[in-house]
Amino acid sequence: MGYDEIMKLFLERGFLMPSCEIYSDALAGFWDYGPHGNTVKNRYVDLWRRELVRRDGMNEIDGSQVMSKKVFVASGHLESFVDPIVRCEKCGATHRADRLLQEATGKLVPERLPVEQLDQMILETGLKCPSCKGPLGKARRFNLMFRLGVGAADDDSYLRPETCQSIFVDFPRLFKVMRLKLPIGIAQFGKSFRNEIAPRQGVMRLREFYQAEIEVFFNPEKANNLDKYEELRDQTINLDLDGTLLQGVKCSEAFESKHVPNKLVAYYLALLHQFYDKAGLDMKRSRFRRLGGQEKAFYAEEAFDFEVETSLGWVELVACNYRTGYDLAAHAKVSGQDISVLDGDKKVVPHVFELSMGIDRSIYCIMEHAYAQEPERSVVKLRPDLAPITVGILPLVNKDGIPEFSKKIYNPLKTRYDVFYDESGSVGRRYRRLDEIGCPACITVDYQTLQDQTVTLRDRDSMKQIRIKSDQIETTLDKILRGEDLFKQ
RNA sequence: GCGGUCGUCGUCCAGUCUGGUCUAGGACAUCAGCCCUCCAAGCUGACGACCCGGGUUCAAAUCCCGGCGACCGCACCA
CATH class of the missing domain: 3.40.50.800 (Anticodon-binding domain)
Structure with a gap:
């Protein structure tokens, strides 16, 4: 069944509706859950709690959605969660400045180059608008985070673009007071916000959306030292490696043939596969796709996207990122706090493997896979x-x-x-x-x-x-x- | 953000080109009543819409401009 049928069902039966629908200035990318949609969402999150959080002995938190500027200095979002764009002064088309320059010069142009340098390069190369050959305006950075002014002083802060930053900044206290031991998963369900330039396709790309994120903290020297791996070693998953689809690969095979970097990653991919099987997705139409260098997030060393096939094509439901020690090290540096923890008798900065799940799109895909148009009903x-x-x-x-x-x-x-x-x-x-x-x-x-x-x-x-x-x-x-x-x- | 197409009851459609007869029509759905011993039956009735703002005109659902939204393509997607 197709997208149109599902959206029609959602709108007609009280699952979803566009936010602020009755007003003419309603914005794209914001949706309200109606009674049935809300119940399905709550029940889906309950399933996530039962089959991932509790099953794996994780700790769940609920962090605030507004976070201070320094969090995103540390996380890299202020610097890297941006697109350097230039606008053509003649036809108005918007282009990625770095990509245009890279094409024109054949040289690597880092995305994070200061805009002044980009402007300088545009001047030197005499770059024109590729659509109409018109003159290009000044480059600027478009940051996908929503900025807020807090309090009378209008202090800069941001709506979190991913829930996991709360987990990272709360980690030091949690580790102490909850008497945690590595490896340990910390989970969170909640809202995240991204100022998408062009939200499309209903709930598939939203500006305000639900995520359920799991950050697994572990000692990088012990990534293959995981007892519970044995429980899932025979669980099969589908792996897409650079366009080659391997169906029904056992968790153990994925690890032993080095398709995944370590046992811990293999275990969590298998666990996630089981979860979506229980949630009712047609797992024959699912895959873990290993991302190439260009596609990975700026913090990811290895990344697998869990994707399912729908009428909209392959849809990414969960980003599984091996974030290494990137986040904790960055927060340690910017905050000046010691974020390393004791594992046995050694102090380590834990590495992180994350399962970053999109709730809204997961629900859409489950509904689409479950929907059947029978002759009579x-x-x-x-x-x-x-x-x-x-x-x-x-x-x-x-x-x-x-x-x-x-x-x-x-x-x-x-x-x-x-x-x-x-x-x-x-x-x-x-x-x-x-x-x-x-x-x-x-x-x-x-x-x-x-x-x-x-x-x-x-x-x-x-x-x-x-x-x-x-x-x-x-x-x-x-x-x-x-x-x-x-x-x- | 750009280009194209489009925007009428909850849904689908008629009306728009060629302004007035539109007090906006129909079907399905919904609600109430009648009827009723298991898979969208029937009958009666009711509720219900011209996306928003401005302009042209004696007169705008209809023509023009702007905004917002939807779809498709481009770009973007940490």
Whole structure:
């Protein structure tokens, strides 16, 4: 199913809407989650907590979104999270100054060259606009961070462009007071902000977006000394190495053939593969793509993007970056604090391997993979514990005491599950509506219920029905949420 | 940011070229009622829109300008 169908479903069924929609000056790249979208997001994050954070014994924090200027001096974002651009004075086209010069001179032009030097080079080479041969204006740096003025003094600060900087600056205290030992993962779910020049494609590129980031701190001398690696050594992943796709590579093979730098990286790639499998992605359409030198972030020594294939092409869901000691060393230098920690009896500056997950796009891709257009209906085959509604309670008819009995069933379930009570229209219509938002189960109260206290339980995917005792509803729902298939014949 | 295409009920479409008959029409969806013993049935009724601002005109959904947004292409994507 395609992007248009999914976005239509999102807009029509209360998953998502453009932020500030009713105003004419609404900005691109900002979206609000509606009730169903919000529930799916919360449930997705819960899955992330269960299957990555808790499973691996990580610590989760929640840092502030506004951070001081020096954080980004240290992180390199003030200097490097920029594009040097020049604008043509005649046709108005914007170009990357460094790339233009590189093309014209054939020499390497570092991206971080001061703008004065770029201007000088443009003057010397007599560079003109490649589109219209018009004169070029002054080069300037466009920083993708949102700047804020805090307090009456209007102190420079920034909305964080990635959640992980909170983890790095909090790390020294966390390590001490939480009695942490290397290797240790610190995780965070929250908002990040990037002033994209041209946000596109709905939630795929946002200016304000959710990330779930995991920073694994480890002793670089012990990157191959990891007991839990054995648990996942046979887990297979798909690796894309410079355009060559290796499908079904065992974690152990990936390490032994040196496709990944160490056991720790192999283990976390395998763990992430398992996570998305559980989240319901079609893993046959997934890969870890090793990034070449040009593509990597400025802080990454090795990088693998976890990507899935969708109607929009391959979409990056998680950047897996081996950041080395870059971040902690930089924060140590700029802050003047000692950020090294004790590992055994040796002081080390830990290295970092990160799993930087885009939440909004993950949810989009899971929905797209789960959406099926069947001849008679649209159905989203979400795994039950990600569904916005777990169960619908439907009286078959609106008379003879059936609604009353249905409400008796509904009321005690309300506080434990996401339940939806619906008595309007035909029962078939109500099934269809719930299918379309991914609700895995419906309970229908009929005349037999009044006789023997049984209700029908209807399965979203097969549309089959079984009868269960009404006092068995909660245990049955718990089974469904655990992923048990009660409708197999 | 640039270029192209476009913007009408929740959704899809008619109306725009050729200004007035548009008090903006239809279908689907939604809501209420009737009916109703399990997969979008039927009947009755209701709710509901010209993206925003300015201009031209006796008169603007319709023509012009600007803004915002969407899509496609370019560029960008730490």
